[in-house]
Amino acid sequence: MINEASVLVVGGGPAGVTAAVQARHMDAAVTLLEADQVGGTNINRGPAPVRTMARSARLARDWTSWSVFGLEGPAPKPNLEAILANSDRVARHVFEKKHLAEQLRRHGINLVEHLGPVHFTDPHTLTAADGRSWRADHIILAVGGHAGRLPIPGNELALTYSDIRSLKALPAAVAVVGAADTGCQIASILADLGTHVSLFEAGPTVVPHADLSISTELDRAFERKGIETHTNTAVTSLRPLEGRIIVEHAASAVTAETIVDAVFFAVGWPPNTEQLDLHVAGISAQRQGISTDAYLRTEVDHIFAAGDVNGRSMLVQVARLEGRIAAQNALIGPTRQVSYDIVPSASFTDPEYGGVGLTETEAARQHEIVVGLAPYDDLLRPVADGHQEGFCKLIADRHQKTILGGHVLGEYSAEIIQVIVACMTAGMTIDQVAELPFAFPTFTEGISMAAQKICSKLGIGDFPPVWSYLGPDE
Numbered sequence: 001m002i003n004e005a006s007v008l009v010v011g012g013g014p015a016g017v018t019a020a021v022q023a024r025h026m027d028a029a030v031t032l033l034e035a036d037q038v039g040g041t042n043i044n045r046g047p048a049p050v051r052t053m054a055r056s057a058r059l060a061r062d063w064t065s066w067s068v069f070g071l072e073g074p075a076p077k078p079n080l081e082a083i084l085a086n087s088d089r090v091a092r093h094v095f096e097k098k099h100l101a102e103q104l105r106r107h108g109i110n111l112v113e114h115l116g117p118v119h120f121t122d123p124h125t126l127t128a129a130d131g132r133s134w135r136a137d138h139i140i141l142a143v144g145g146h147a148g149r150l151p152i153p154g155n156e157l158a159l160t161y162s163d164i165r166s167l168k169a170l171p172a173a174v175a176v177v178g179a180a181d182t183g184c185q186i187a188s189i190l191a192d193l194g195t196h197v198s199l200f201e202a203g204p205t206v207v208p209h210a211d212l213s214i215s216t217e218l219d220r221a222f223e224r225k226g227i228e229t230h231t232n233t234a235v236t237s238l239r240p241l242e243g244r245i246i247v248e249h250a251a252s253a254v255t256a257e258t259i260v261d262a263v264f265f266a267v268g269w270p271p272n273t274e275q276l277d278l279h280v281a282g283i284s285a286q287r288q289g290i291s292t293d294a295y296l297r298t299e300v301d302h303i304f305a306a307g308d309v310n311g312r313s314m315l316v317q318v319a320r321l322e323g324r325i326a327a328q329n330a331l332i333g334p335t336r337q338v339s340y341d342i343v344p345s346a347s348f349t350d351p352e353y354g355g356v357g358l359t360e361t362e363a364a365r366q367h368e369i370v371v372g373l374a375p376y377d378d379l380l381r382p383v384a385d386g387h388q389e390g391f392c393k394l395i396a397d398r399h400q401k402t403i404l405g406g407h408v409l410g411e412y413s414a415e416i417i418q419v420i421v422a423c424m425t426a427g428m429t430i431d432q433v434a435e436l437p438f439a440f441p442t443f444t445e446g447i448s449m450a451a452q453k454i455c456s457k458l459g460i461g462d463f464p465p466v467w468s469y470l471g472p473d474e
Contacts, residue, residue, distance in 0.1 A: 002125065002133045002134070002135045003031065003110075003132070003133065003134045003135070004029075004134075004135055004136070005029050005030060005031040005110065005134060005135070005136040005137075006023075006028040006029040006030070006136060006137050006138065006331075007019075007020075007023040007028045007029070007030045007031075007136055007137070007138045007139075007140065007327065007330060007331070008030075008031050008033070008126065008134050008135075008136030008138070008139045008140070009023070009030065009031070009032045009033070009139075009140045009142060009327075010033050010118060010126060010139065010140070010141050010142060010143055010276075011033070011034065011035075011040070011141065011142035011143040011144055011272075011307070011309070012032055012033075012034030012037075012038035012039065012040055012111070012113070012142075013039070013040020013142060013144045013307060013308075013319065014040060014307065014316050014319040014320045014323065015142035015144075015306040015307025015308075015309075015319035015320065015322055015323035015326075016032060016034070016040070016140070016142035016143075016306075016307070016323060017032070017038065017039075017040075017100075017104070017323070018319070018320045018321075018323030018324050018327075019140045019142060019306055019323035019324065019326050019327040020032040020104065020109050020111075020323075020327075021104070021107065021109070022323065022324045022327035022328060023138075023140075023327040023330070023331060024107055024108055024109050026327070026328070026331050026332075028138075028327075028331055029110075030108070030109045030110065031109070031110040031111075031112065031134055031136065032104065032109050032110065032111045032112070033112050033115055033118055033126070033128075033134065034111070034112065034113045034114070034115060035114075035115055035116055035117055035118075035143075036113070036114060037113055037114065038100055038101050038104065038111060038113055039091075039100060040144055050087070050161065050164075050185060050189075050348070051090075051348050052086055052087040052089075052090045053083060053084075053087050053164070053189050054185065054188070054189050054348040054349075054350075056078070056083045056086065056193070057188065057189040057190075057191075057192035057193050057350065058192065058350060059076070060076055060078060060192050060193055060194070061192045061350055063075050063076055065386045068386055069386065078170060078193045078194060080167060080168070080169055080170050080193075081168075083193075084164075084165050084167070087165065088165070101113065115128050115130075115132075116128060116129050116130075117129070117275040117276075118134075118275075118276070119275055119276055119277040119280070120276060120277045120278065120280040120281040121133065121277075121280060122280065122281070123280075123281045123282055123300055123302070123303070124136060124137070124139070124302070126139070137302065138302050138303075138304070138330040138331065139302060139303045139304070140303075140304045140305075140306055140323070140326050140327065140330060141276070141290060141298075141303065141304065141305045141306070141309055142305070142306045142307045142309060142319075142323060142326075143271070143272040143273070143276070143309050144271075144272055144307060144308045144309060145269040145270055145271045145272055145289075145308040145309065145314070146269070146270060146272055147160035147161060147162060147265065147266070147268075147269065148265065148267050148268035148269060148270050149265055149267065150177065150235060150265060150267050152235065152236055152237050152238065153236075153237040153238070153239075154237050154238030154239055154240075154245075155238065155265070157238045157239075157240060157245050157263060158177070158238060158263040158264065158265045159262060159263065159264050159265070160264065160265050160266070161182055161185075161186055161264065161266060163264075164186070164264075167262075170190070170193055170194065170195055171190075171195055171260070171261035171262040172195065172196065172261050173195065173196040173197075173198070173259075173260040173261050174190055174195055174196070174197055174198070174260050174261060174262045174263065174264060175197075175198045175199075175200060175235075175245075175247045175258060175260045175262075175263045175264070176190075176197060176198070176199045176200065176263075176264045176266060177200045177235045177247075177263065177264065177265050177266065177267055178200070178201065178265060178266035178267040178268075179199050179200070179201035179203075179205075179206040179207065179208075179229070179231070179266075180207055180208065180209065180266065181207065181345070181347045182266040183199065183201075183264070183266030183267075184199070184206055184207055184218065184222075184347060184349045185347055185348055185349055186264050186266060187199045187222070187227055187349075188222070188225075188227075188348075188349040188350045189350075191222075191225050191226060191227050191350075192225075192350055196226065196228075197226075197227045197228070198227075198228045198230065198247070198258050198260065199222065199227055199228065199229045199230065200230045200233050200234075200235050200247075200249055201229070201230065201231045201232075201233065202232070202233065202234050203231065203232070204231055204232055205219070205231060206218055206219050206222070206229060206231065207347070207353070210353065210355055210359065210407070211355055211359040211360055211361075211393065211405070211407040212359065212360065212361060213360070213373075213391070213393055213407060213409075214353045214355065214407050214409050217389075217390070217391070217409050218349065218351070218353060218409065219231075221350075221351050221389065225350070230249065230251065232251055232252070233249050233250065233251040234249060234250050234251075235247060235248070235249045236248050236249060236250055236255070238263055241259060243261075244259055244260065244261055245259070245260055245261070245262065245263050246258075246259055247259070247260060247263060269308060269314050270287070271288075271289045271290065271308060271309040271310075271311060272309065273285055273289075273290060273309065278290070281300055281303060282299060282300045283298050283299050283300055283303065284299065286311070288311040289305070289308070289309055289310045289311025289312070290305040290309055290310050290311070291310070292304070292305050292310050292312075293334075294337040294338070295325075295329045295334035295335075295336070295337060296310070296322055296325060296326045296329060296338065297329070297334065302330070304326040304329065304330055305326075306319065306322035306323045306325075306326040307319035307322055307323065310322070312338075312340065313340060313343065315343065315345060317343065317344075318338075318340070318343055321338060322338055325337075325338055341357070342356060342357060342421060342424045342425055343356065344356040344417045344418060344420075344421045346413055346414035346417055347414075348414065351387070351389065351390055351409055351410050351411065351413070352408075352409070352410065352411065352412065352413035352414055353407075353408065353409045353410075353413050354407070354408045354413040354414050354416065354417030355405070355406065355407045355408070355417065356405065356406050356407075356417055356420055356421050356424065357395070357403065357404055357405030357406060357424060358395065358404045358405040359395075359405060359407070360393075360395055360405070360407075362405075363395045363397075363404045363405055367397045367398070367404060368397070368398040368399065369395055369396065369397065369398060369404065370395075370396050370397075370398050370430075370454045370457050370458055371393065371394070371395050371396075371454070372393070372394045372396070372449075372450035372451060372452070372453035372454035372457070373391055373392070373393045373394075373450060373453070374391060374392045374393075374445075374446040374447075374449035374450040374453065375388075375390075375391050376388045376389065376390040376391055376392075376410050376443070376446065377389075378449065379441065379442075379443065379445055379446055379449070380440070380441035381441035381442050381443055381445070382410065382411065382443060384441065385411065387410060387411045389410060390408070390409045390410020390411065390413075391408070391409055391410065391446065392406070392407075392408050392416065392443075392446030392447055392449070392450045393406065393407045393408070393450060394406050394420070394430070394433075394447070394450040394451055394454060395407075396430045396451075396454050396458075398458065400429075401429040401430050401431065401458070401460070402424075402427065402428075402429060402430070403420065403423060403424050403428070403430060403433065406420035406421075406424070406447075408420075408446070410443065411443060412443050416443055416444055416446070416447070419444055419447055420447060423436075423447075430451050430454050430455060430458070430460075431451075431455050431460050431461040433447065433448065433451040434448055434451035434452040434454070434455045434461055434463060435448075435461070436448050436451075
């Protein structure tokens with residue numbers, strides 16, 4: 001039997017759920033297929049539970065500063081079972097309190113969960129392993145991605161971030177391979193919980209996509225935390241050794257070994273396209289994801305791809321935006337394009353970092369720029385909180401006076417970066433940002449301080465030398 005629908009959405013993560021809700025809002029007959037449980041990596045295994053674990057790690061870290069604030073008491077002992085149970089609580093919240101699946105069905109979406117993988121049997125039809133098929137006028141592929149593995153000997157010995165929740169005890173020593181956002185989060189969480197961490201990155205810096213100032217200061221913060229960072233280092237093999245793992249790695253043709261209790265891979269996020277049989281639909285499979293045009297259409301006009309599977313961005317907020325736009329374009333024609341110019345990213349490391357727009361290196365290639373940096377030890381709130389390590393950095397176009405990029409390191413970075421996003425989206429000039437009367441004392445004051453420094457360099461706004469609570473800062 002073939003089930004008919006106007007819009008068929010494959011994948012129940014943030015892109016797929018948003019696409020299904022948008023299409024149903026436009027009165028389409030919608031079927032949403034999910035291989036496992038609706039919610040995707042975002043809710044079930046990704047940012048939500050990992051952020052909860054990061055909170056536990058942050059609380060454990062804060063104990064080290066108790067004496068500064070006149071507090072006494074024994075060091076907390078991490079209970080991994082309880083920490084993981086709390087992260088599961090957050091994952092369950094969406095299902096037990098928000099009733100995600102029930103809400104989707106109540107809105108008239110035909111949700112099919114725990115289906116396993118589906119595959120194309122013709123350009124309009126997808127079929128599951130149990131023989132059920134679904135046919136639709138429009139198809140939106142939102143099947144997401146999965147944690148990648150290095151093609152090295154012994155790679156089966158490694159875990160990925162989703163395996164953290166399967167641990168029975170905190171390992172004494174771990175190696176994290178890959179120092180982008182996910183790898184740095186794993187390294188930071190485990191280090192704050194008392195694990196000795198060796199972090200390996202094949203490139204020259206940690207978080208290589210970030211502004212160099214973020215990469216540099218995060219690396220220094222990790223070093224102070226006791227994390228051993230190895231950049232320009234390739235992990236070449238893993239070997240078992242009496243219940244432990246030997247990590248062989250090479251830097252500048254020099255090979256060395258590190259022995260750990262567990263290895264975590266954080267080396268990419270390949271798309272979940274292997275079992276879709278895309279060629280049957282007339283779509284060519286790409287290693288980095290399904291190619292789409294500016295309207296999120298694939299090579300086949302009635303098939304769209306949104307979220308991680310198209311390889312454009314691996315961020316939840318982008319997946320939701322793409323899902324909504326894909327549904328609109330599928331039903332009313334190619335009218336909307338996705339803009340990726342002002343998309344914030346943030347990572348719940350210790351310290352946190354966030355960024356939006358161009359890095360200083362990128363901006364300097366395309367613009368004549370002016371940079372303003374507000375160190376957090378010039379602000380009262382970070383010093384009062386005992387977390388003055390960090391900064392807020394703004395990059396502006398010298399002639400247009402617009403913000404090209406913003407980069408933040410330190411406490412609450414994931415929240416502070418949102419304010420810079422709002423300023424950029426509103427098209428505010430740097431002198432307008434400098435005039436914003438942020439509440440005192442807050443970390444967010446760093447935005448106006450950085451903007452005022454830029455204004456002083458540009459000679460606009462008639463700002464006097466920027467004053468911090470400690471005194472004048474030229």
